[in-house]
Amino acid sequence: EDKVVQSPLSLVVHEGDTVTLNCSYEVTNFRSLLWYKQEKKAPTFLFMLTSSGIEKKSGRLSSILDKKELSSILNITATQTGDSAIYLCAVGPISNFGNEKLTFGTGTRLTIIP
Amino acid sequence: DAGVIQSPRHEVTEMGQEVTLRCKPISGHDYLFWYRQTMMRGLELLIYFNNNVPIDDSGMPEDRFSAKMPNASFSTLKIQPSEPRDSAVYFCASSLQDTKLFFGSGTQLSVL
Numbered sequence: 001e002d003k004v005v006q007s008p009l010s011l012v013v014h015e016g017d018t019v020t021l022n023c024s025y026e027v028t029n030f031r032s033l034l035w036y037k038q039e040k041k042a043p044t045f046l047f048m049l050t051s052s053g054i055e056k057k058s059g060r061l062s063s064i065l066d067k068k069e070l071s072s073i074l075n076i077t078a079t080q081t082g083d084s085a086i087y088l089c090a091v092g093p094i095s096n097f098g099n100e101k102l103t104f105g106t107g108t109r110l111t112i113i114p
Numbered sequence: 115d116a117g118v119i120q121s122p123r124h125e126v127t128e129m130g131q132e133v134t135l136r137c138k139p140i141s142g143h144d145y146l147f148w149y150r151q152t153m154m155r156g157l158e159l160l161i162y163f164n165n166n167v168p169i170d171d172s173g174m175p176e177d178r179f180s181a182k183m184p185n186a187s188f189s190t191l192k193i194q195p196s197e198p199r200d201s202a203v204y205f206c207a208s209s210l211q212d213t214k215l216f217f218g219s220g221t222q223l224s225v226l
Contacts, residue, residue: 045214
């Protein structure tokens with residue numbers, strides 16, 4: 001059974017700090033790793049990573065995949081209170097064709113203190 | 115586009131009652147997914163549809179759960195009879211061929 005483990009489970013930092021969230025996986029057939037941000041309601045897509053060592057960046061958020069270590073990190077620099085959320089990691093297929101499905105981790109709850 | 119629309123936002127019911135959750139996917143998306151989220155187990159896939167046809171329902175916990183998609187713009191998830199352990203947030207999501215999912219705001223279900 002595919003497994004996705006995120007760490008830490010929760011994290012509390014002060015505004016302006018930099019945080020690193022971790023995601024490790026054990027899957028039989030890795031294709032892609034996705035990061036989602038979940039505030040009060042629906043998870044929203046952040047990044048999809050398929051190639052090792054290539055950083056994806058969006059503003060203060062960046063992520064990189066290490067296929068050798070079966071892991072990914074999500075970095076957030078100069079954190080703001082609006083970054084407070086649960087960050088979800090998922091691994092699975094790139095496309096929905098076939099019988100493979102996304103497997104989600106239980107998430108890291110990030111709290112930013114003003 | 116309004117995004118994925120779910121209703122109701124909250125549902126409180128008593129054990130044994132029937133519960134129906136509703137979802138309208140993003141127009142043009144041909145995949146629709148039903149997920150359940152709990153603190154203990156995180157997000158779990160229950161069932162998904164492609165072009166209105168159920169493809170994989172192996173995540174549906176029991177026969178008490180059923181899902182339908184009568185057309186491209188509407189899906190339901192039904193629990194009959196409901197039990198307290200069904201209490202969770204139920205998300206609907208839709209996508210095109212890739213796995214970037216667009217989630218609805220969820221239905222918070224409480225079974226007393």
